[in-house]
Amino acid sequence: EQEDTEDGQSLVFADLSAEEMSQVVRYLQGHLGVPLVEASRAKPSENCIAWLDVQVPAKAEVLRFLDAGGARPPREALAVLYFGKQPEPNITELVVGPLPRPAYHRDVTVHKYGGKVPYHRRPTLAVEYKQIGGFLKSQVFPSAPAFMQQVMEYDGANLATVTAAPRGFQSGDRVTWFVLFQNVSGFFLHPVGLEVLVDHSSLDISEWAVSRVFYNGQYYRDMVQLESAYMQGRISVEKVRKAPRDGDFSSMKPRAPAAAPFPLQFEPQGPRYRVRNNQVLFQGWSFAFGMNPNTGPRLFDIRYRGERIVYELSLQEALALYGSNCPGGMSTRYLDGSFGIGRFAYELVRGLDCPYTATYVHRHYLAETDTPKTNQNSLCIFEHDSALPLRRHFSDSQSFYYGGLRRNVLVMRAISTLINYDYIWDFLFHPNGAMEVRVHATGYISSSFLHGRGTDYGNRVGPHTLGTMHIHHIHYKVDLDVDGRSGHLCAWLWFIDMEYEFVKDPWSAQNTIERPYLRRERLEREDEAAFPLNVPLPRYLSFVSPNPNKWGHPRSYRIQVISFAGKHLPTNSSMERSVSWGRYQLAVTRRKEEEPTSTSIYNQNDPWTPTVAFADFINNETITNQDLVAWITVGFLHVPHAEDVPNTVTVGNSVGFFLRPYNYFNEDPSVDSPDSVYLSRE
Amino acid sequence: EQEDTEDGQSLVFADLSAEEMSQVVRYLQGHLGVPLVEASRAKPSENCIAWLDVQVPAKAEVLRFLDAGGARPPREALAVLYFGKQPEPNITELVVGPLPRPAYHRDVTVHKYGGKVPYHRRPTLAVEYKQIGGFLKSQVFPSAPAFMQQVMEYDGANLATVTAAPRGFQSGDRVTWFVLFQNVSGFFLHPVGLEVLVDHSSLDISEWAVSRVFYNGQYYRDMVQLESAYMQGRISVEKVRKAPRDGDFSSMKPRAPAAAPFPLQFEPQGPRYRVRNNQVLFQGWSFAFGMNPNTGPRLFDIRYRGERIVYELSLQEALALYGSNCPGGMSTRYLDGSFGIGRFAYELVRGLDCPYTATYVHRHYLAETDTPKTNQNSLCIFEHDSALPLRRHFSDSQSFYYGGLRRNVLVMRAISTLINYDYIWDFLFHPNGAMEVRVHATGYISSSFLHGRGTDYGNRVGPHTLGTMHIHHIHYKVDLDVDGRSGHLCAWLWFIDMEYEFVKDPWSAQNTIERPYLRRERLEREDEAAFPLNVPLPRYLSFVSPNPNKWGHPRSYRIQVISFAGKHLPTNSSMERSVSWGRYQLAVTRRKEEEPTSTSIYNQNDPWTPTVAFADFINNETITNQDLVAWITVGFLHVPHAEDVPNTVTVGNSVGFFLRPYNYFNEDPSVDSPDSVYLSRE
Ligand SMILES: [Ca+2]
Ligand SMILES: [Ca+2]
Ligand SMILES: [Ca+2]
Ligand SMILES: [Ca+2]
Ligand SMILES: [Cu+2]
């Protein structure tokens, strides 16, 4: 039943192949009529290809193809170009097709964003960081020679920088705090107390300048002023001890010899799932998978027993917003999508990131180069024994028997390293038709140089290291198409919760019973269906189809959120609209082809004029009998403590949500599982 | 380091052995000077031994023994007797010692409860249910012969009963609704529409009587009135189809042939943990374990790296409170402790309830008999590969390396079957010094006969079956002794949460930054430290010791709760005080030897005069620098739906809490793990 999808149907969602990427690059190089420089060495004043991705066809078109025998939609790519060498520098998005032999391109920028996208919004390329590094090394540091040599023991290579973001306070700004660390393993834990504010807004690198310098709690106009204050003994020097190359306390090198090998999983007759191109098949489940180079994992056409439940499930954004009494720290509100959640999902280590027996899949990206790169084994798929029964009952009343079923689960995983942090993205498929989405945070914490009242913003975790508090808020799009047979999309959102009613007992009418009862309500409009972040959700929330199950209840899937989110940025913040998805723990909107994502990678460098503002999606449209999308925010407040060194642990640092059948079937579908066990005395 | 506990020390917490139980019974039979009848055949008007348990010595005494070289406390048992054959029938609790050769007993009832415990509070023995069954069969059903034969097709054996509880509306009542079901496999899903209210308060069985009868939405004075209404055609008959012996839709028999074997775990060099008597040792962890016959799993002296973190961690109660439009359903507020969470933890099925390779341990109980019974293999202990890294980081900036560690976890598990329901009790020990406590719910739902506006109280899940809504609320006691070296017990409770402050950026003072900062607060009194059930907790709550870690922060353990609790019973309910622990998601009190448990098994049959009322513990005593206890409520609202048939699944139905080190160490203790992995290009 799970295999009713014809071979190749799911390819309509497939990521670009390396070959397709090369073809698009060749086409662009030959057909744009402008000089293109490879992004890995482009100056801000030049043109380059920033990145490519597949252009997933419009949903209506895909459904015609998948469900109604329509033609296969033409295969197209999305190409994003930074045009620095134009009269009006800008970011341009082109759709290029048809693949594999491109013959046309069209500029979709204005259609998508309602206007041209200004050049200053472009995400910062690796080459720009390299150019800033060169600027610091050749022009900035030399202007404070004594300070750099005596306090920093600077030798041209022993300092590493970490960027803050956003970069300024108003649209057009590109002024970034760079925080300096000892360049050792795990350098994120070794701040040296120096931070430099660089104005790199000019397209002419020679015009870049230092706007401000920070050292150990004091601000200076520039390095020259810092040097002179230092020479005059007017600064409080807090010299850090030189760390060894392995970072000492930041090192992850084992300290104990390896012990007895841990328990391992094996598959007596090989895997029980299949991975076929971009599709996974497992015990009634099927889905297509891919990775957006920016926003990361995306799943399409998730079906159980042949019926579509979810059209699209995709990560949208990961926000890390910090507090600190150092300027870099207090400026930091990373929107990880703009760094590249997908392309920074690197190779997984077999037996550690995923089980030895997992299936590992390569992903190809074209970003900031003209040739595709492969992240080998960067997605894994495996069946896991959760060492729990899915269900069980031991009967000792009336008759003795035992029935049960193991809870094995199919997991798809990728892990993205975003500067210091590693996010583990999991998608789990349970044997009862439930899905689970969860994210674990690990990797290095970010840190500030400890000074003054630093512990108002975190905990001291090293001699000079302040582990700075931050929130991790993560946003998902879930285009549920519950009961989505043959392109049937209409749905309602219901909530159910409990109340108590005070009733006389019906058999004597002399006593009062406080009796729980159900309150069921249909939500009519987007504004009602936008649930604020820190207010408890109604206990049951479900996407309801018009069709009843055998018992007369509308077939539905329930959304259950597990989250410990921090506080959302106050709405009077000048950048709040750029992360306004964070206002809501759950928001349900009418699906629109023009609202494909809740944010934009252009929001990071111009959050003051957000290219996409999720708040605009919530405009009180009716949500009854519509194609609906759920947008879910999960997250937690992270106050780093000593045990975050060397790395944050995954234990307890996990958030996510379930999609659970709720009267969708007529009984638990696991009754049909071949893994069921029944024992009895008879 | 983990093995510094001398052999046998943990035996101070050990459950009674079968031999010890026999000795106590022999002692009681010989020394009480009253006739004792075996509880399995006792009449209400006779005396019997209800159950035995170990009498764990007072904490001060235990700590003198464990930490200060004091003498081993004498080993004693607690014996609970139902004295039905006394001028003033009562429940008496005796401490009997010393074991193994008892020579004394003392009555502790008045000391523990401030007075005698009235006989009517006694939990209902199996024999009492049997006596009620006989009463129904021999006296009640025969008085409605036509109805029973034609509507119920009653043949003397094809009906099963399920008890409601509590049993009435005021102290002294013992009037119970019994709900009738077809006596087939999974009968809980086969209500026939008949419910009988039996007054079994008299100690003279011949005085028992039917107080009311319910059939398909209507109430009758007794069976005679029902019969006559039936004969006159004045009742609406809703005859259910006779189910086959296997229960049809309630059956757990597999429907599909077994498929390829699932992934299995093996231990290449055997287990890496040790089970020694009642003690478990695993990678720095050690703890003593046991099972209270009533309240279930209990752990003592939980240490990590030789330091005590928790003195006692024990389950207290599981409440299931239902809504329904049938009388049995709407009366049901099960306090599972009074049924026996421990003694109904039955044998675990190898490879399904726990992994094949787990270590299985027997438990012995003496309850309602004079000879101990053994629940074979009813506790399991295993190391589990959670298929996640505990921590990992992939470095691509500055240098290329990978460091990480698998997240293997030690699990101790028991599963209690309480009538229809199965609770999976897990205690997890993580390699970073964190503990996790969680409970999964599975087994059969309870159900009512569908009639009228039944779906105000649940969902229809079968032809005549209403899956009735209910809350599962579960209470734990956690006597944290953070940093508990040498009997050092003092602690504080701190909370930390985030706020935003609006500050001018310190480098230009021209722009506003909304900066997160930490609010730390010490809680001074019990009333402040009692957090209501449905209000979000402060994001960080920790038990703080007076000693700082290397970085100057007080060593502490953080409590993190994962719960989806329903609404607590309104406080104006006449039985609310008996479950008043449910008012609080977390409450922290001064530890008192006189407040060992948050409830009493005597609360079920007299919730109107609770023998123990947790609310009384919260009397605003100071909680600074004291021996503190955390009391934690977790739970969820369960609105049964079609997929709860045949059994509730564990997916998504899990709640619990973490105890996580928070500046307790100087760095993550997993740095010393022999399982660490480090890879690098160098
Ligand atoms: Ca809208
Ligand atoms: Ca939809
Ligand atoms: Ca108190
Ligand atoms: Ca304590
Ligand atoms: Cu973090």
Ligand SMILES: [Cu+2]
């Ligand atoms: Cu339940």
